[in-house]
Amino acid sequence: MSKADEIRDIVYINGHVNKKCFITYGIEFKEFYHSLPTPLANILLLKHGFEDSDYHYQTHMDYVEEEQIHLLAEDDVYNYGDFCWIDFEDVSSLDLLEPQDIAALLYLGHLKKPLNSPFNNKLGNQFVYLAHDDGFYNKIYFRDVYDMKHILSRIIPLKMSEIKQKRFVFRRKKLEYPILPLVLANTLLTLTNDGLFIDFEHMVQSRRDIKIPLYTIGDFDDMNEMYNDRFEHKEMSKLQAHLVLTHKELEWSIEEVQ
Known part of the structure; x- marks a missing residue:
């Protein structure tokens, strides 16, 4: 698998909200x-x-x-x-x-x-x-930092759809998922200050819902280091949670892992 393919399965966002700057991997x-x-x-x-x-x-x-x-x-x-x-x-x-x-x-x-x-x-x-x-190393400055909140609300369902399409190549109809409420996207925006890691690589679907693991793994400017040691970083994460989308209600939430 090429690096261009690998980066599609995780998103890492190192947020510097005060500087209106975000370093991202996977977008x-x-x-x-x-x-x-x-x-x-x-x-x-x-x-x-x-x-x-x-x-x-x-x-x-x-x-x-x-x-x-x-x-x-x-x-x-x-x-x-x-x-x-x-x-x-x-x-x-x-x-x-x-x-x-x-x-x-x-x-x-x-x-x-x-x-x-x-x-x-x-x-x-x-x-x-x-x-x-x-998509491997992106540094983006925002005049209005809350544009990043809107991007987070849309990039997650977009990424889910792309990954589902890649995993099930014979699926004809592209799946579409609802965007995140801005209140929830704002919570994710806050988490970027601690290095938000959105783990689509281990996204799990059940009859009831879809769960995407969330972690905060700290500040990284070297994306090779972040990606290659991602399993160790996840184990040391202060946050162990899931971003959850229920099938029936089509509602988003964040659930901490007990």
Whole structure:
């Protein structure tokens, strides 16, 4: 099994809510894109391998307009290697960028950290997306940190559907699951401060419900270390719980393991 396949079975989120920054493993750009509460406007590409982008002559940078972002989401983003972008409201705003703005953007894409603020008021960006082997190591800055709450509410049923489809390749109809209530997603958002590990790899389905193990395994910046030693990290977790979806009521809850 390739690493690109392995990462689909777990999600790890190392949250730095005060810095509006989340480091994630197991969430690909395609899943991020489809889980956003509002569509992306345009994307300024800092590091990429997308062949159908447009070129902005003043900044010497590539960009993708809203109508083409779905093509980017369907591309083989994982194999770009580095994939870094910042969204922006209007193409005309790119003309407002001065040399120091361009220098800050190049620094952002090269070192995967902001020179000053990750947010550029001229571009009006809501996100900064900095990935290496997309889905393996993603660092994302949110102007509104509660957008992550909305993403969590959608990414979990989306991931469940994808994994079910992968496990049962002959199933014709794709299963769909309800999104999480925002109150519950907010609880998960809080848990990211302690390194939330969502273990779809050991998701269990019974006649009554579906249970997804949850753990808090601490801060990791090295995703190889986090993934390779995940069983040891789970054993030492302060939280032992399940995210539960009942079949009959289609209700979500979190149950601690006794």
